[in-house]
Amino acid sequence: MKDRLFIDGAFVASASGQTFDVVDPANRQVFHRVARGNAEDVDRAVQAARRAFDDGPWPRMSGADRAAVLRRMGDLIAERKDELARIEVQDNGKPLPEAVWDIEDTAGVFHFYADLAARLDNSAGQEIELAMEGFTSKAVKEPIGVAGAIIPWNFPMLMASWKVAPALAAGCCMVLKPSELTPVSALELGQIAFDAGLPAGVLNIVTGFGAEAGQPLTEHPGVDKLAFTGSVPTGSRIMATAARDIKAVSLELGGKSPLVVFADTPLDEAVEWIMFGIFWNQGEVCSATSRVLIEQSIYVPLLERLAEEAKKIRIGHGLEEGILLGPLVSPSQHQKVLEAIERGKSEGRLVTGGGVPAGLEDGCYVEPTVFADMAEDSWIWREEIFGPVVCVKPFETEAEAIRMANDSRFGLGAAVMSADLDRAERVARAFRAGIVWINCSQPTFTEAPWGGYKQSGIGRELGEWGLNNYLETKQITTFDRSKPWGWYLK
DSSP states (O other), X not given: OOOSEEETTEEEOOTTOOEEEEEETTTTEEEEEEEOXXXXXXXXXXXXXXXXXXXXXXXXXXXXXXXXXXXXHHHHHHHTHHHHHHHHHHHHOOOHHHHHHHHXXXXXXXXXXXXXXXXXXXXXXXXXXXXXXTEXXXXXXXXOOEEEEEOXXXXXXXXXXXXXXXXXXXXXXXXXEOOTTSOHXXXXXXXXXXXXXXXTTSEXXXXXXXXXXXXXXXXXXXXXXXXXXXXXXXXXXXXXXXXXXXXXXEEEOOOOOEEEEOTTSOHHHHHHHHHHHHHGGGGOOTTOOOEEEEEHHHHHHHHHHHHHHHTTOOBSOTTSTTOSBOOXXXXXXXXXXXXXXXXXXXXXXXXXXOSOOTTOTTTTOOOOEEEESOOTTSHHHHSOOOSSEEEEEEESSHHHHHHHHHOSSEESEEEEEOSXXXXXXXXXXXXXXXXXXXXXXXOOOTTSOBXXXXXXXXXXXXXXXXXXXXXXXXXXXXXXXXXXXOSSOO
């Protein structure tokens, strides 16, 4: 595992020489140390990216040539799938099958954007029909420049790919700052980029803390575009910082996503998707459907069934076979979720869970937790907890369900379950959210846009929308010199 910064195509020590510990949340033991980057390191990384963009070959390569490197990166990730997945388990805590799934998706993201890069070679541009004779015009797409990206800890390598792959496909150069809680796989991505033949300076990786490395990256005048996934307060600060230099910004922020279950939904299906929507990845998912609205006529039996099945989820170290719920990412996140549960006990009825599983006190574990009967204005109903905690309420009518679902400052995801597909489609259209699922919750596809309404962010990642985050559109208009313009010269 790498333990140095990746700058200008090489692994180098931090300017200060300092390191920090990376902790396995399953046992709270240090399993690795990485370089503690600071503003000086960020400046080195940005300068390397600036040189690579302004003078290097990457932005000037054909889309097909960039595609070959991206495809090779995807291949190398796939070849190292098992090794990288085990790193993610120790770094993040998630169960191994989910980590393998993440790494497979990561390889797929690079392959997808390799295909888009190959089609991006639009030197001819898009012809524009003009109303005035004597002129021709075209629109061409060009890379936006140097991008700074800050990624979260819940899907470490996958979230890196969501930003790195489209940025590189567009011809941009990048400085990546991974979360200090889960930095290890991002550094491995640096080695993969090197092995795939990515030119020096195109991808730079600085590990460190937000105030010491993240903030200098957002403030650096050499950065043209910022991409961030994380909390609303941090996203707000980044947006304000970017405004000073009019930097382009894309933000994927928090969520408190609703799942509406109508009475014609089979209980087994409802329980399956409710649990996956909140307990998958320990509930550490921005789009987790953590507010469940159940039609009154099936509210009691479905709630009882949910509580019964939640108690059966096997909890433990992510490397153990059959585990569905691993530890939360860190001691601080563990404490934060436990405090949220304690607050919830004063605001609603604790149906099941709410504590640390017996025998697992040494790790950052929390039982699958279900609350019911809280008020609509209660803290646990409205605020993101980012753990395996779900709040459940009944509703009487479709209109009431839509109102309750949309009554949130967030708008990342939403889901609806019903055997009546016309109703499901109607409700899906009524949700004020950027991602909506019908008869499921959480499946994510590289080809489809990802992003939120309201305080859940700005812009879209994935698909062609993700590539457009890193492209500028230029108009080129040509005058036919065979005819005089006639304003001055006749």
